[in-house]
Amino acid sequence: xxxxxxxxxxxxxxxxxxxxxxxxxxxxxxxxxxxxxxxxxxxxxxxxxxxxxxxxxxxxxxxxxxxxxxxxxxxxxxxxxxxxxxxxxxxxxxxxxxxxxxxxxxxxxxxxxxxxxxxxxxxxxxxxxxxxxxxxxxxxx
Numbered sequence: 001x002x003x004x005x006x007x008x009x010x011x012x013x014x015x016x017x018x019x020x021x022x023x024x025x026x027x028x029x030x031x032x033x034x035x036x037x038x039x040x041x042x043x044x045x046x047x048x049x050x051x052x053x054x055x056x057x058x059x060x061x062x063x064x065x066x067x068x069x070x071x072x073x074x075x076x077x078x079x080x081x082x083x084x085x086x087x088x089x090x091x092x093x094x095x096x097x098x099x100x101x102x103x104x105x106x107x108x109x110x111x112x113x114x115x116x117x118x119x120x121x122x123x124x125x126x127x128x129x130x131x132x133x134x135x136x137x138x139x140x141x
Contacts, residue, residue, distance in 0.1 A: 066135040073140035081105030083129045092120045
């Protein structure tokens with residue numbers, strides 16, 4: 001990327017949970033790690049090499065129909081992946097740190113833990129489902 005005549009080498013290294021109006025991205029700029037907060041928009045502007053501009057609606061964040069995280073009891077994942085095991089069901093009592101799901105991401109299995117202690121009120125996934133970071137997978141109250 002060139003900005004004000006200076007060239008930078010930028011590598012996207014990850015992204016955080018999408019909020020209502022913004023989303024964090026983690027980048028490496030010339031080898032230095034940085035966090036960039038990007039405003040999420042309901043439409044995007046596209047231009048071609050001739051300078052023609054047109055606006056179009058932004059693509060939806062997820063076609064899964066799962067709710068977005070809205071409270072501290074929402075269990076999410078830090079990266080896209082596939083559900084390998086669902087270790088809890090509605091009505092189960094869990095403690096903060098208990099494993100509730102196992103996800104396979106980047107060829108590694110990761111246990112997703114309960115963020116709070118409480119009762120599982122909803123499970124939005126099953127084994128084999130593809131999941132994204134902006135989705136609620138399990139809800140605890």
